[in-house]
Amino acid sequence: MVPVLADAPMAQDQTAPAADPVLAGYRASIDNIDAALVNILAERFRITKAVGAYKAEHDLPPSDPAREERQIARLRRLAEDAQLDPDFGEKFIRFIIEEVIRHHHQAKNGG
Secondary structure (H helix, E strand, O other), X not given: OOOOOOOOOEOOOOOOEOOOHHHHHHHHHHHHHHHHHXXXXXXXXXXXXXXXXXXXXXXXXXXXXXXXHHHHHHHHHHHHHOOOOHHHHHHHHHHHHHHHHHHHHHHHOOO
16 A cells, blocks of 8 residues: 555545646656666676676786776766766766676676
8 A cells, every 4th residue: 555645635535645747747757767777777787798708708807997987087078968967977887887897807707
């Protein structure tokens, strides 16, 4: 059962707050964007998994600090252009890079 907020207007069945069509529209858009983000991240990780396997096969290091720094600078510029906080953009890409490097270490160690 969905909890009911005391101050929220009630729907006819008195079990849930009345639907706000504007808010519902925003939330539907957010839900769609979240789904797209998950699918894009999944595709990115499928590709980086292949990179990790390639690096392991060719005895290449799991990380490439120079490329990582170029990517971070690039993502900061993209964030600025998109009017997104570049510090947030950097935190986001660093989190992803750290996870990719962890996967590459696993691939190198046979995992």
